[in-house]
Amino acid sequence: MTDIRNEQPGQHRLAVVGAGVMGTNITALAAGHGVSVTLVDIDDEILATARTTIRHKLKHAQLMGALPANRPQGTVTTTTSLADIADATTVIEAVVEITEVKRKVLAEVSALVTPGTLLISNTSCVPVDEMADWVARGEELVGVHFMNPSYLIKMVEVIRGSATTDATMDAVGALLRALDREALVVNDAPGFVINRLLHPLINRAAMLVQEGVATAETVDGLLEGCLGHSTGPLRTADLIGIDNLVDSLRVLHERTGDPECDPCELMLRKVRDGHHGRKTGRGFYDYRSATERNMR
Numbered sequence: 001m002t003d004i005r006n007e008q009p010g011q012h013r014l015a016v017v018g019a020g021v022m023g024t025n026i027t028a029l030a031a032g033h034g035v036s037v038t039l040v041d042i043d044d045e046i047l048a049t050a051r052t053t054i055r056h057k058l059k060h061a062q063l064m065g066a067l068p069a070n071r072p073q074g075t076v077t078t079t080t081s082l083a084d085i086a087d088a089t090t091v092i093e094a095v096v097e098i099t100e101v102k103r104k105v106l107a108e109v110s111a112l113v114t115p116g117t118l119l120i121s122n123t124s125c126v127p128v129d130e131m132a133d134w135v136a137r138g139e140e141l142v143g144v145h146f147m148n149p150s151y152l153i154k155m156v157e158v159i160r161g162s163a164t165t166d167a168t169m170d171a172v173g174a175l176l177r178a179l180d181r182e183a184l185v186v187n188d189a190p191g192f193v194i195n196r197l198l199h200p201l202i203n204r205a206a207m208l209v210q211e212g213v214a215t216a217e218t219v220d221g222l223l224e225g226c227l228g229h230s231t232g233p234l235r236t237a238d239l240i241g242i243d244n245l246v247d248s249l250r251v252l253h254e255r256t257g258d259p260e261c262d263p264c265e266l267m268l269r270k271v272r273d274g275h276h277g278r279k280t281g282r283g284f285y286d287y288r289s290a291t292e293r294n295m296r
């Protein structure tokens with residue numbers, strides 16, 4: 001295990017499983033607010049990249065004035081051993097949006113932690129009730145949809161499953177207050193509110209590019225200039241990760257049957273070609289300058 005920040009004791013011992021785009025975002029948010037984090041992934045190379053990314057994000061968050069002044073940062077400890085999170089007070093699952101992977105990770109985590117440990121999934125689209133069947137105590141599971149970049153976007157979508165108890169909602173409220181986030185609570189459904197709206201929009205925007213109706217720049221420019229969208233759907237796609245979007249659209253399509261959620265050929269081709277967005281340097285746009293890549 002490798003420590004990259006000084007120890008900061010606090011009431012929360014947070015574990016984050018999955019050190020990709022969102023795991024590093026959530027870890028930077030928590031550490032920047034004085035909450036210590038144990039971050040888990042499957043190999044050391046991913047964790048080494050994650051430590052660098054978290055340092056960049058903490059610097060960026062500081063520069064943007066997004067962290068509380070005069071609060072010492074929390075410790076970040078990285079590990080490939082899930083056993084290291086057994087004493088966490090909260091576990092946030094942020095692994096790939098593939099049902100079988102999530103099922104395995106959530107089952108393992110819930111077998112490892114003690115009753116009373118808050119279990120959060122950062123899933124984009126898998127219903128909380130479906131995940132509740134995979135864990136030992138479904139009443140302690142809740143969905144929290146952090147956005148990217150998590151330290152700049154104050155609002156999170158909280159998804160209450162049908163088994164989620166009031167005690168669990170109180171616990172998630174306490175954590176989100178410690179992280180200085182605002183929450184809006186929704187009922188359970190595939191994709192909840194945000195991604196039921198956003199993912200088909202991105203898919204449709206990509207289809208318009210695929211059909212030659214407009215370039216990515218023009219689609220985004222119209223959404224920004226006419227509808228006030230802050231970045232445009234295709235720049236948003238690059239920020240999310242097109243691989244993650246395709247997985248999430250599949251989860252939505254399987255559960256809703258909505259044809260707008262069937263990932264279009266252009267997105268599938270970008271995934272096949274390794275053009276996953278900011279995290280690989282290319283997506284709908286080109287980010288192959290060092291600064292841009294560090295802000296995946």
Ligand SMILES: NC(=O)c1ccc[n+]([C@@H]2O[C@H](COP(=O)([O-])OP(=O)(O)OC[C@H]3O[C@@H](n4cnc5c(N)ncnc54)[C@H](O)[C@@H]3O)[C@@H](O)[C@H]2O)c1
Binds near residue numbers: 240
């Ligand atoms: N990317 C976004 O903007 C965004 C926003 C909100 C929610 N989400 C959701 O957050 C979750 C993570 O998405 P992401 O974009 O960070 O994906 P990512 O592909 O960037 O990272 C996923 C990480 O999970 C790791 N992983 C896979 N199997 C694992 C295992 N068994 N144990 C530990 N780690 C494992 C992978 O190695 C990878 O580092 C997904 O459910 C996604 O839908 C993503």
